[in-house]
Amino acid sequence: MTDFASRRRMMVDTQVRPSDVTKFPIIAAMLDVPREAFLPSEKAEVAYASENVTLSKGRVVLEPRTFGKMLDALALDDSMLVLDIGSGYGYSAAVIAQIAEAVVAVEEEEDLAREAQDLLAEHHADAVILKEGPMAEGAPEHGPYDAIIIEGGIEVLPEGIADQLKEGGRIACIFMDKALGTVRIGHKLDGHLTWRFAFNAGAPILKGFERKTEFAL
Numbered sequence: 064m065t066d067f068a069s070r071r072r073m074m075v076d077t078q079v080r081p082s083d084v085t086k087f088p089i090i091a092a093m094l095d096v097p098r099e100a101f102l103p104s105e106k107a108e109v110a111y112a113s114e115n116v117t118l119s120k121g122r123v124v125l126e127p128r129t130f131g132k133m134l135d136a137l138a139l140d141d142s143m144l145v146l147d148i149g150s151g152y153g154y155s156a157a158v159i160a161q162i163a164e165a166v167v168a169v170e171e172e173e174d175l176a177r178e179a180q181d182l183l184a185e186h187h188a189d190a191v192i193l194k195e196g197p198m199a200e201g202a203p204e205h206g207p208y209d210a211i212i213i214e215g216g217i218e219v220l221p222e223g224i225a226d227q228l229k230e231g232g233r234i235a236c237i238f239m240d241k242a243l244g245t246v247r248i249g250h251k252l253d254g255h256l257t258w259r260f261a262f263n264a265g266a267p268i269l270k271g272f273e274r275k276t277e278f279a280l
Contacts, residue, residue: 065098070111074098074127078113084131086097088139090163093131098124101154101182118151119172121267124212129246129264130155133212133235136248136261139163145224146227148198149269151180153188156215160190167192171270190242199271201227216244216265217272225249225256225276 073093085092099110102124106116115123125133139145143163151154151166152175159166168191170176176195183191194202199221202210206227213224216239225260228234234249234256244265249256 065108067089067097067107067110069238071098071148074111078127078189079131082128082132084128084135086135088141088162089131089158090221092158093127095161096154096157096186098127098154100186101152101179103152110212115266117238118175121215122149122151122172122175123215123266124151124154125266126264128265129237132262132264133246134159134162136232137210137212137235137244139210144206146201146206146208146211147214148211148224149214150179150193151175151214153191153193155185155212156191157183157186157188159190159212159278162228163190163191165190167194167202168196169196169198169200169202171196171198197271198269199224203227210234212265213237213272215269215272216267217274218268218274220249220256221271225251228256230254235261237264239265239268 086249099107139162145163145166147156147168156166156168159196202222207229211234213236216237228251232251236242244260246264249258
């Protein structure tokens with residue numbers, strides 16, 4: 064039988080901590096939440112690999128280093144309401160729920176959302192509200208949010224998502240330019256987002272976050 068607990072400790076010790084993720088709540092949550100449980104059974108063996116794990120076409124669970132560093136850059140605390148866009152089977156939401164006060168997770172693929180609902184309940188992630196619906200619309204009915212994290216690549220951020228962030232709030236996005244990706248943290252001040260480079264990372268571009276192609280006649 065695979066010792067996933069040992070693999071989880073190794074993930075934190077060799078991928079997360081060496082990437083300057085040192086905040087105790089993040090470390091504790093990533094040690095506690097069984098990443099393998101939030102993947103298709105055939106992907107369990109690669110749950111702790113240092114790479115994105117594919118869920119379906121164009122959808123991944125972000126590699127541990129990327130996810131941990133995004134959480135670290137958001138500087139979450141236990142008073143915050145967090146919007147988690149593209150939560151897949153719910154791993155990211157389960158981790159964030161141990162750090163923040165509450166999480167609203169948005170997933171638009173019906174199969175992923177249905178499975179996530181069961182998994183989050185099974186693993187007692189009671190602080191998570193799961194919304195099935197278009198990721199690019201977010202969940203304005205539950206906002207505004209202290210922080211937003213997007214679990215995939217984007218080319219553009221829909222204006223409606225930015226509107227759901229509180230004044231003074233922060234958003235973490237992986238901006239993709241062809242094969243190159245950078246994580247940037249947006250800070251909302253006076254109603255506008257100011258972006259700062261955080262680190263390099265990559266992920267498939269999520270549906271609804273693509274740059275619209277313009278055709279010239």
